[in-house]
Amino acid sequence: MLSAFTNAFRTPDLRRKILFTIGILTVFRVGSVIPAPNVNLQNIDTCRIQATTGDAAGIYSMINLFSGGALLQLAIFALGIMPYITASIILQLLTVVIPRLEALKKEGGAGQQKITQYTRYLTIVLAVMQSTAFVTMAVTGQLFQGCALPVVYDATLFPIIVMILTMTAGTGIVMWLGELITERGVGNGMSIMIFTQIAAAFPAQTWGIALSRGTTEFMGVTLPNSAGWMAFLVVLAVGFVVMLGVLFVEQAQRRIPVQYAKRMVGRRLVGGSTTYIPLKVNQAGVIPVIFASSMLYLPMMMSRFFPDNPVSQWVGSNLMPGQSLWYNLLEFVLIIAFAYFYVSITFNPEEVADNMKKYGGFIPGIRAGKPTERYLAHVLSRLTAPGALYLAVIAMIPAIAFILLGTAGQFPFGGTSILIVVGVGLNTVQQIQSQLQQRNYEGFLR
Numbered sequence: 001m002l003s004a005f006t007n008a009f010r011t012p013d014l015r016r017k018i019l020f021t022i023g024i025l026t027v028f029r030v031g032s033v034i035p036a037p038n039v040n041l042q043n044i045d046t047c048r049i050q051a052t053t054g055d056a057a058g059i060y061s062m063i064n065l066f067s068g069g070a071l072l073q074l075a076i077f078a079l080g081i082m083p084y085i086t087a088s089i090i091l092q093l094l095t096v097v098i099p100r101l102e103a104l105k106k107e108g109g110a111g112q113q114k115i116t117q118y119t120r121y122l123t124i125v126l127a128v129m130q131s132t133a134f135v136t137m138a139v140t141g142q143l144f145q146g147c148a149l150p151v152v153y154d155a156t157l158f159p160i161i162v163m164i165l166t167m168t169a170g171t172g173i174v175m176w177l178g179e180l181i182t183e184r185g186v187g188n189g190m191s192i193m194i195f196t197q198i199a200a201a202f203p204a205q206t207w208g209i210a211l212s213r214g215t216t217e218f219m220g221v222t223l224p225n226s227a228g229w230m231a232f233l234v235v236l237a238v239g240f241v242v243m244l245g246v247l248f249v250e251q252a253q254r255r256i257p258v259q260y261a262k263r264m265v266g267r268r269l270v271g272g273s274t275t276y277i278p279l280k281v282n283q284a285g286v287i288p289v290i291f292a293s294s295m296l297y298l299p300m301m302m303s304r305f306f307p308d309n310p311v312s313q314w315v316g317s318n319l320m321p322g323q324s325l326w327y328n329l330l331e332f333v334l335i336i337a338f339a340y341f342y343v344s345i346t347f348n349p350e351e352v353a354d355n356m357k358k359y360g361g362f363i364p365g366i367r368a369g370k371p372t373e374r375y376l377a378h379v380l381s382r383l384t385a386p387g388a389l390y391l392a393v394i395a396m397i398p399a400i401a402f403i404l405l406g407t408a409g410q411f412p413f414g415g416t417s418i419l420i421v422v423g424v425g426l427n428t429v430q431q432i433q434s435q436l437q438q439r440n441y442e443g444f445l446r
Contacts, residue, residue: 008432014186021185024177025196031077031173032070036166038152038159039074044138047147048072070197074138074151074163076170079130081193084175087122088190089287108215123175131167135160165257188426195424198417237422239418242258242397246422249390252281253381256376261360265319277352279380284342284389286419289395291342292334296327339388347374352413392420418444 008014035041071078095115097099104111137143139155152159167366174193181189255276318326354372355361362368366375397418 007436011436012039014432014435017184019185021187021192024181024185024189025192028077028196029175029200030073031170032080032200033073034076035077036074036078036163036170038154038163040149040151040153041073042148044072044074044144044151046145047149047151050144050147070174071134074134074144074167076166076169078134079127079171079174079175080197081174081178081190083126083130083171084119084123084178084190085117085194085290086126089290090122091119092347094195101132120175124172127168127171128164131171133166135167152238187431191420191424191430194420198421227387231244238397242418243422244396246394246418247426249281249387250423250426254279254281254379256379257364258356258361259364261362277345277376279383280387281383282390283380283384284339284387284391285341286391288335288388288391288422289419291338292331293393295334296331310347328396331395335392336388336394340384343380343384344385347380349373349380367400391419 008018012148014198021362035044051114055234070080087220091101101115104114134143138158141148141150152163159344178189178193181187181192183189185192185385257276258276259274318324350373353369353376356363359366363372
C-alpha cells in the first residue's frame with residue numbers, strides 16, 4: 001500500500017489528483033469546526049464535554065459518528081454527508097418499487113444522471129428537515145440534556161432561520177465537494193469524506209481511553225496511569241486484529257465459473273471464453289449496519305423531543321447504544337434482516353440468468369434458464385448467512401468493549417466506523433493501483 005502511494009506521487013497526473021483530494025478534504029474539515037451563526041461557542045463546548053463523558057455518552061457518540069464532531073458543535077458542515085447518503089439509499093430502494101426509476105436505471109448514463117439529480121433534490125429536503133430538528137433541539141435545551149447553559153445567543157425566529165439555512169447550504173457545499181473529488185480526485189468523494197469524518201475522531205477517542213482510568217501527577221505534569229495505558233494498548237491491539245479480520249472478509253468472494261459457447265456472428269466465430277461471477281461474502285457492504293443504526297436512532301431522537309412520555313422514558317433506559325441488552329439484541333436481529341433484504345434487491349438471480357442465456361453463457365454442470373436462477377439464489381443465500389453474521393458481530397464490538405473495558409462511548413474500532421474505514425481505504429488503494437497499472441503497464445516487454 002505504501003509503495004502504491006509512493007509511486008502515485010512520482011506520477012504527475014496522479015500527484016495532482018491526490019493533492020486536489022487532500023485540498024478538498026482540508027476545506028471540508030475546516031468547515032466542520034467553524035460554528036454556525038448565533039452559536040455560543042463557549043457554552044456549547046461545555047455542554048458537549050458534559051454530554052460525551054456522562055451516562056448518555058453512547059447516544060452522543062452515535063450522533064457524532066458521521067460528523068467528525070461537527071454536529072455537536074453546530075458547525076456550518078454539521079450535517080456532513082449523511083443527508084446525501086440517506087437520499088442515495090432511499091432512491092436505491094425506490095428504484096425497485098417505482099417502475100419509472102427502474103426504467104431510468106436501465107437507460108444507462110443518461111438515466112443515471114437523472115437519478116443523481118433526484119438524489120440532490122432529496123438531499124436538500126432531508127437537510128432542511130434535519131437542520132430544523134437539530135437547531136430546535138439546541139434552542140429548547142434538548143440536544144444536551146442535563147446542561148442548563150444556552151447554546152445560542154438569540155432564540156428568536158430570524159436567527160434560528162439563518163442557522164437552518166446555513167446548515168442546509170453547508171450540506172449542499174459538502175455534496176458539491178464530494179462530487180468534485182469523484183470527478184477530479186482519487187476515489188469516491190462521498191466515501192472518502194465519510195472516512196475523513198470518522199478517522200478525525202480516532203485520536204481523541206483513543207487518547208480518551210488512556211485517560212479514562214485516572215491520572216497521576218509527575219513533576220507537575222498530569223500523566224495517565226498504567227491501567228489507562230493498559231486499556232489504551234489493549235484497544236489498539238483489538239482494533240488492528242479487527243481490521244485484519246474485516247480486510248480478510250471484505251476481499252473474500254465465491255467465484256462462479258461461466259462459459260460462453262461459440263457462435264457465428266456474420267462470418268466470424270465469436271465466444272468460447274471462460275469467465276466468472278464474483279459473489280462477495282459481504283455482498284451488502286455496510287448498508288445493513290447503517291439501516292439498523294438509523295432504525296434504532298429514530299426512537300431515541302423522539303425520546304429527546306418528548307422526555308416526559310412513558311414510552312420515551314422506557315426508550316431512554318432500555319435502548320442506550322452499547323449498554324442496553326435490548327438495544328444490542330434488536331441491532332443484531334435488524335442487521336441480519338436488512339442484510340438479506342438489501343442483497344435480495346441489489347442482486348437479481350433471474351436477471352443474471354436471463355442475461356447469461358441471452359449471450360450463450362452457462363455454468364458448467366447447470367442448465368441455462370430456471371436451473372441457473374435457482375443455483376445462483378441458493379449460492380447467494382448460503383453466502384449471505386455468514387456475511388450477515390459477520391456484520392452483526394462487528395457491530396457488537398462496542399458492546400463487548402463496554403463489558404470488558406467500560407469504554408463503549410469512546411471505543412473507536414467497532415461497528416459502522418471500522419467497516420467504512422477499512423472498506424473505503426481498501427477501495428481507494430485499489431483505484432490508485434489500477435491507475436498506476438494503466439500508466440506503467442509494460443505487457444509482454446517485461
